[in-house]
Amino acid sequence: MTMPPADRIAMTVDLLRRALREEADAVLTGDDRVDRDTAARLLRVAPQTLDQWRKLGQGPAHYARGWDKGRVSYRLHDIAQYIEQGRFENGQPDRIGMNPE
Template sequence: MAMKTSTATVVALTPARVSSDAAARYLGLEPQTLTNWRNLGKGPRFTRDGKPGSRVFYRVSDLDAWLDEQAVRSNSAV
């Protein structure tokens, strides 16, 4: 009698969006830095969970894009 075996596929999912605290950890910053930057219109793009004043989230793709924009090739470019 032949035995049937099944193969499970494991997929690691990265969240599409993270909290402000998680975004700060991802970027190596203090959460307050992101709060300050949001108030100044600086830093990575973010979204809100609903209306103004609601929780703030960052898309991981926006964090990565912002990090790419910060990259410099030499000290003379700073």
């Protein structure tokens, strides 16, 4: 039986939190956000890749703050959702909606 998308995302968020506990310099905010560099490490891409994805309107949803929108952060749920959107099952994309809950 296939796990519902919301459950898969929740499980992936838990796994991401565990990975963050092992990083000495990782900071997780009270509302489950991480900075760009930490998000890049979790996704195993270069920080510049996240920058490019943002410019192209791709990648996980993000938050931008500051006078030049230069302080970018990512919520763990959005990173997990992005990961799960790339899942394939039986050779077919197992795409989930943008609001699985």
